[in-house]
Amino acid sequence: VALQAVRSTDDLIPLAAAGDREARAALVRTHGPSVWGLCRRLCPEPEDAYQEVWEKVLGALARFDPSGPATLRTWILAVTHRHLVDLHRRRRVRGDVVALPELAVFTDADEPIDRQRRINRVEVALSILPEGHRRVILLHHLHGLPLDQIAETEGVALGTVKSRLHRGRARLADLLEER
Amino acid sequence: VKPPYEDLSRLLGGDLPDPEAQALRARIEAEPAVRGAFDALSATVEDVASLADEPAPPALDARVLGATKARSRTARAGWWSLGAGGLLAAAAAVALFLGPRVPQITVVDGEQLVDGRANILADDVPVEIDGKARVTVEPAVVTVAVLEGTARLTGPSGVPLVVGAGESHTIGESSTAPSVTGTLPTEPASRIAALEAEVHELRRRLEQSELQGAFARGQLTAQQGPPSEWPAEVGEAYRPAAFEQHLKTALADLPGAEIHALDCSEYPCIVTLRITDTSPGWEARVEAFVDELGTEHYPNSDTWMAIAKSDDEGHVVGGVGLAFSPEYSLTEDMRTRTHYRAGSLLQEIEFGPAKP
Numbered sequence: 001v002a003l004q005a006v007r008s009t010d011d012l013i014p015l016a017a018a019g020d021r022e023a024r025a026a027l028v029r030t031h032g033p034s035v036w037g038l039c040r041r042l043c044p045e046p047e048d049a050y051q052e053v054w055e056k057v058l059g060a061l062a063r064f065d066p067s068g069p070a071t072l073r074t075w076i077l078a079v080t081h082r083h084l085v086d087l088h089r090r091r092r093v094r095g096d097v098v099a100l101p102e103l104a105v106f107t108d109a110d111e112p113i114d115r116q117r118r119i120n121r122v123e124v125a126l127s128i129l130p131e132g133h134r135r136v137i138l139l140h141h142l143h144g145l146p147l148d149q150i151a152e153t154e155g156v157a158l159g160t161v162k163s164r165l166h167r168g169r170a171r172l173a174d175l176l177e178e179r
Numbered sequence: 180v181k182p183p184y185e186d187l188s189r190l191l192g193g194d195l196p197d198p199e200a201q202a203l204r205a206r207i208e209a210e211p212a213v214r215g216a217f218d219a220l221s222a223t224v225e226d227v228a229s230l231a232d233e234p235a236p237p238a239l240d241a242r243v244l245g246a247t248k249a250r251s252r253t254a255r256a257g258w259w260s261l262g263a264g265g266l267l268a269a270a271a272a273v274a275l276f277l278g279p280r281v282p283q284i285t286v287v288d289g290e291q292l293v294d295g296r297a298n299i300l301a302d303d304v305p306v307e308i309d310g311k312a313r314v315t316v317e318p319a320v321v322t323v324a325v326l327e328g329t330a331r332l333t334g335p336s337g338v339p340l341v342v343g344a345g346e347s348h349t350i351g352e353s354s355t356a357p358s359v360t361g362t363l364p365t366e367p368a369s370r371i372a373a374l375e376a377e378v379h380e381l382r383r384r385l386e387q388s389e390l391q392g393a394f395a396r397g398q399l400t401a402q403q404g405p406p407s408e409w410p411a412e413v414g415e416a417y418r419p420a421a422f423e424q425h426l427k428t429a430l431a432d433l434p435g436a437e438i439h440a441l442d443c444s445e446y447p448c449i450v451t452l453r454i455t456d457t458s459p460g461w462e463a464r465v466e467a468f469v470d471e472l473g474t475e476h477y478p479n480s481d482t483w484m485a486i487a488k489s490d491d492e493g494h495v496v497g498g499v500g501l502a503f504s505p506e507y508s509l510t511e512d513m514r515t516r517t518h519y520r521a522g523s524l525l526q527e528i529e530f531g532p533a534k535p
Contacts, residue, residue, distance in 0.1 A: 021244060028240050036239075037232035047239055054243040117303055122226045124300065141227040162194055169191075170184030172227070173220045177182075 010066045017062040024058060031076045034143060038077075041126065042084050042135055049087060053080045077143055081135070081153045088131055125175040133168030136161055182216030191220065291315075304350055307331040312342075320351030324378055347374040404516030409446040410508075416476050417503060419443035425476045426450055433468040435461070439498065440524045447504040449483075449517065451524040454497030462486055465499050477503040483517050487525045498525045 015023035035053055039046040057079050064075055126134055132154075139145045151161040183203070189195040190203050206213045234240070291299060291314045299306040301314045301321045308314075310328015314321070323330045324347040332348070333339050342348045415421050423441060430436060435456020442449045454461055465486060473482055480503045487498040500521035509517065 025240075025244055028243055029234075032240060032243075033232040033234050036235035037230075047236075050235055050239060051243055058243075118226060119230065120300055120303060120305075122223070122230065124302075126227070137227055141224055142230055142232075162192065166185050166188040166192065166194065169188040169220060169224060173184045173188075173216070173223045174181065176223055177216075177219060 010072055013061060013064060013066055013072065016058065017064075027057075028054065031073060034073070034077060035080050037142070038080050038084060038138060041123075041138055042131060043087055049084065053083050056083060074145070074149075077139070077145060078149070078153055081139060081145075081150070084135065085154055088135075121176055122172075125172050128175060129168050129171055133164045133171065136164045137168045137172070140165060182213060182219075184216060184220055187213075187217050187220050190217075191224070305333050310344065317351075320349060322347060322349045322351075324374065326378060345375075345378055347377065403519040404512045404514075407445045407447075407513045407516045413446070414505060417447060417505070419448055421476075422448040422450075422503075425472065429468060429472045429475070432471070433464065436465070436468075436499070442520060442524065445516065445520065446513070447502045447509075447517065449500060449502045449521050449524065451521065452499040452501070454499065457495035457497045461497055465497075469499075469501060473503065479506050480504060481506055481509060483514075483521070485518075485521060485525060500525050 012023040012026050016027050032054075036046070036050055039049040039053065043049040057076055060079070064072065066072065070078070126137070129137070135154075136147075136150055139150050140147060147161050147165065148158055151158045154161060183206075186195060186199065186203055190200055195203065203213075207217050208214070235243075291301075293299070293308045293310075293312050293314070296309045297307075299308060299314050301323070302316050302319075304321045306314055306321075306323055308323075308325075308328070308330045310330070311326040312328070312330050313324045313326075314330075315324070323332055323342050325342050325344055327344050329344070330342045330348075331339060332342065332350070340348070416425065419441075422443065426438070426441075430438070430452075435458075436452045436454050439451040439453040440449075452465075454465065466484075469482065469484055473480060483500070483502040483504070485500040487500070502517055502521065504513075
């Protein structure tokens with residue numbers, strides 16, 4: 001497959017759905033960081049979650065309609081979100097232990113140290129938030145998903161998601177001030 | 180007095196009703212502290228939006244593309260923290276490093292034992308460990324004690340230094356400033372003696388545990404109790420369907436309370452209630468409700484109940500955990516487990532002030 005001719009990742013969908021390895025690699029390269037970012041910040045076993053999400057995405061790709069209302073990016077984020085909610089619920093009812101999230105601490109040596117320090121503090125404060133609050137904040141602020149879509153995937157009312165957002169942001173600001 | 184962050188967040192999102200919004204805007208104009216809190220909140224939102232998403236480890240992407248069903252679980256490092264115990268819960272943990280990747284671990288409070296290679300973010304201090312070491316984080320103080328190998332850390336001034344085997348270094352209010360030459364600062368004799376004792380104790384603990392995965396898991400099991408399976412024979416009233424039904428019927432007589440979570444995945448069923456009406460006397464009303472429920476449906480039962488309350492500037496959040504079991508039927512492990520399960524659920528309720 002001559003990927004040079006491909007104009008956007010949407011064009012990769014039928015190829016990737018058909019199992020083309022290069023097309024799949026291009027999708028993973030493009031959208032993998034967002035998926036990985038959510039998995040590592042929201043899941044105690046991010047590697048397993050990441051692999052499971054991609055199994056779902058690649059398995060359902062043939063059913064994704066690029067002309068529909070959702071972009072490929074939004075759809076992949078929604079699949080990721082749904083999977084992470086499922087994992088959270090399963091962990092909750094089983095009463096499993098919660099592992100500390102893995103964080104990218106040494107991300108960029110060129111970052112000014114104050115900026116890097118601030119980012120590290122935000123990552124740490126985020127990791128302390130209740131998972132439901134963290135999920136809403138990351139999906140909304142980092143990935144730009146609208147709150148109504150988040151509410152739909154979470155299976156809760158829009159007001160509940162807003163409440164989690166506001167409480168999460170308040171707690172985040174509080175933690176950053178404390179520290 | 181804590182800043183009204185939650186209301187400021189609502190204002191920022193356009194979710195604060197008009198009269199309250201106007202009043203809060205007036206406070207922002209008039210009170211520097213509130214203005215500062217608003218600015219801090221806005222900056223926090225921008226910080227989150229600017230976080231970087233790095234690519235997944237190449238080996239993981241390769242596994243995804245290889246369409247293999249293999250899971251990483253058997254080769255993953257495991258470091259564990261107890262979920263209960265407050266938002267800044269201590270992370271007493273043991274790390275095992277089984278794969279080639281260097282784990283990144285954040286320690287907010289408490290201690291982290293390391294055997295192998297790891298990059299630790301201890302409070303704000305990055306620490307690279309290659310060997311056996313303990314990193315302890317207390318408020319504003321980070322201590323790195325090295326048993327074997329080395330730990331490289333970067334102090335607040337950005338100057339790197341190396342802590343060798345048998346040495347310890349503290350960054351924070353109680354420490355001397357890190358040396359620009361990278362050598363350890365001179366410690367008073369008493370401090371050295373204390374550190375030697377600490378290293379000795381650490382060595383003893385490490386030798387005892389041998390840092391096996393079973394140790395980490397066993398340690399947690401002791402504090403959380405092993406999962407508690409449903410007994411083959413138990414009264415119908417204790418089973419999930421009946422428990423839920425009795426509960427919902429009884430709740431009709433307790434206005435201002437709603438089910439937060441109902442967990443019957445293990446024995447016994449646990450319910451947590453969120454109390455929305457926290458007017459004076461609510462605890463007594465809850466206790467009366469539990470008495471009534473117990474008398475009606477669970478005679479000759481043990482009752483496990485916990486009432487949780489947080490009070491922030493007069494905004495009270497109430498939570499109740501409740502479980503019934505036949506009298507004397509719960510083992511010590513089951514009690515531990517019940518406490519842990521309910522405590523975890525209650526913690527979810529206690530995340531912030533309720534709106535009046």
